[in-house]
Amino acid sequence: MERAGDVAVIGAGLIGLGIAFELASRGATVRVYERGEPARAASWAGAGMLAPYSESTGDEQMLALGAQSLSRYPEFVDRVRAASGIDPHLHLDGIVSAAFDEERLRELRAHAQALARRGVDCELLDRESTLAAEPALARTVLGALLRRSEGYVDNRRLGRALVAACEAKGVTIVRSATDVAVEADARRVLGVRSHLGFTPASYVVVAAGAWSASVPGIPTQFAPAVRPVKGQMLALAAPVGFLKRTTWIPGAYLVPREDGRLLVGATMEDAGFDERVTGSGLRTLLDAVHMGAPSLLDFAVTEVWAGLRPGTPDGRPLIGPTPIEGLILATGHYRNGILLTPVTAAYVADCIERGDAEALAPWLRMTTA
Numbered sequence: 001m002e003r004a005g006d007v008a009v010i011g012a013g014l015i016g017l018g019i020a021f022e023l024a025s026r027g028a029t030v031r032v033y034e035r036g037e038p039a040r041a042a043s044w045a046g047a048g049m050l051a052p053y054s055e056s057t058g059d060e061q062m063l064a065l066g067a068q069s070l071s072r073y074p075e076f077v078d079r080v081r082a083a084s085g086i087d088p089h090l091h092l093d094g095i096v097s098a099a100f101d102e103e104r105l106r107e108l109r110a111h112a113q114a115l116a117r118r119g120v121d122c123e124l125l126d127r128e129s130t131l132a133a134e135p136a137l138a139r140t141v142l143g144a145l146l147r148r149s150e151g152y153v154d155n156r157r158l159g160r161a162l163v164a165a166c167e168a169k170g171v172t173i174v175r176s177a178t179d180v181a182v183e184a185d186a187r188r189v190l191g192v193r194s195h196l197g198f199t200p201a202s203y204v205v206v207a208a209g210a211w212s213a214s215v216p217g218i219p220t221q222f223a224p225a226v227r228p229v230k231g232q233m234l235a236l237a238a239p240v241g242f243l244k245r246t247t248w249i250p251g252a253y254l255v256p257r258e259d260g261r262l263l264v265g266a267t268m269e270d271a272g273f274d275e276r277v278t279g280s281g282l283r284t285l286l287d288a289v290h291m292g293a294p295s296l297l298d299f300a301v302t303e304v305w306a307g308l309r310p311g312t313p314d315g316r317p318l319i320g321p322t323p324i325e326g327l328i329l330a331t332g333h334y335r336n337g338i339l340l341t342p343v344t345a346a347y348v349a350d351c352i353e354r355g356d357a358e359a360l361a362p363w364l365r366m367t368t369a
């Protein structure tokens with residue numbers, strides 16, 4: 001690689017690790033600074049749904065970016081598995097959205113028609129087919145939409161795999177790093193300062209998730225406008241296969257895992273950097289399960305946790321080069337950072353390797369903190 005001899009990445013979530021893995025695979029020398037443990041934070045707390053269509057808010061460019069990342073997932077996971085020896089458990093067997101009232105059913109019908117026009121593989125299920133597909137749902141269900149190409153990845157396994165894959169490719173991961181700061185002059189980036197002292201770098205990628213706005217040393221006019229959006233989740237010990245696919249019910253989603261955990265998520269809270277699990281958060285989730293899939297309430301609750309999504313004012317990620325030469329943002333992935341890891345990694349690597357930032361043009365807005 002011509003110009004990417006030295007890249008520093010700040011933040012070892014899936015986004016920072018994905019970029020480091022991609023760059024190292026292309027021959028770059030990469031150093032990742034993580035103030036805690038790698039692959040924890042939001043990347044550990046998330047549900048791992050790969051759901052550009054189910055999660056669509058009507059933003060066509062976001063939908064295209066998500067669909068592009070989804071299509072890259074199998075190949076990305078193959079490469080990470082080969083480099084790490086860890087299988088991230090990718091399941092692209094569909095996501096079910098269940099309707100419990102006529103209005104939701106109408107919405108799902110309209111969504112099915114819109115998806116069919118785009119050539120997306122989906123199917124409307126009547127009540128009987130819905131219950132046959134997911135017997136755990138309440139008998140009051142009216143029907144469902146199955147989007148066949150979506151699914152989930154076990155994001156905790158993907159995180160562990162990416163750490164191992166990065167290290168196998170020669171990436172240096174500096175754990176428990178303190179006083180991490182970008183060093184730049186008015187024109188270009190110089191490197192990273194940390195408890196280890198100053199290390200020069202031609203490129204510095206800010207991938208610090210919900211904390212990206214406060215990474216020291218980013219010139220204030222370019223500090224990304226990212227804020228935390230809290231999500232609480234819980235896990236139930238259900239028999240493997242009790243829920244066959246990721247399933248949306250009103251107010252929550254249910255995501256299976258190969259290890260028998262069944263995840264229930266997630267709240268959406270504007271609570272600053274508070275990561276406590278609260279009674280009201282759990283109640284919101286359990287009320288939704290009570291309505292949509294009450295048989296699940298017989299299973300033991302084995303884990304509860306919370307995480308902070310990196311949100312932006314317009315709900316879109318901030319990815320790409322800033323006017324400070326060599327300073328690149330890769331943050332603000334909000335509800336879809338696990339889905340968007342492969343495409344973010346590839347686009348940022350293209351930008352550093354070839355100076356090709358064309359694909360990133362829609363994603364770099366100078367919305368500053």
Ligand SMILES: Cc1cc2nc3c(=O)[nH]c(=O)nc-3n(C[C@H](O)[C@H](O)[C@H](O)COP(=O)(O)OP(=O)(O)OC[C@H]3O[C@@H](n4cnc5c(N)ncnc54)[C@H](O)[C@@H]3O)c2cc1C
Nearest residue numbers: 011013015035041043046047049209231307336337338339
């Ligand atoms: C409850 C919940 C459910 C979710 N479900 C899904 C889902 O189903 N599908 C999906 O696609 N997405 C989901 N998301 C969103 C997804 O998890 C995030 O968008 C994604 O993980 C963001 O990754 P990241 O690497 O940017 O941030 P993070 O994973 O938060 O990593 C940022 C890292 O930067 C480090 N850091 C911060 N500041 C500094 C500093 N100054 N110096 C050094 N290191 C620093 C932090 O310690 C952290 O390790 C969910 C999120 C939550 C909270």
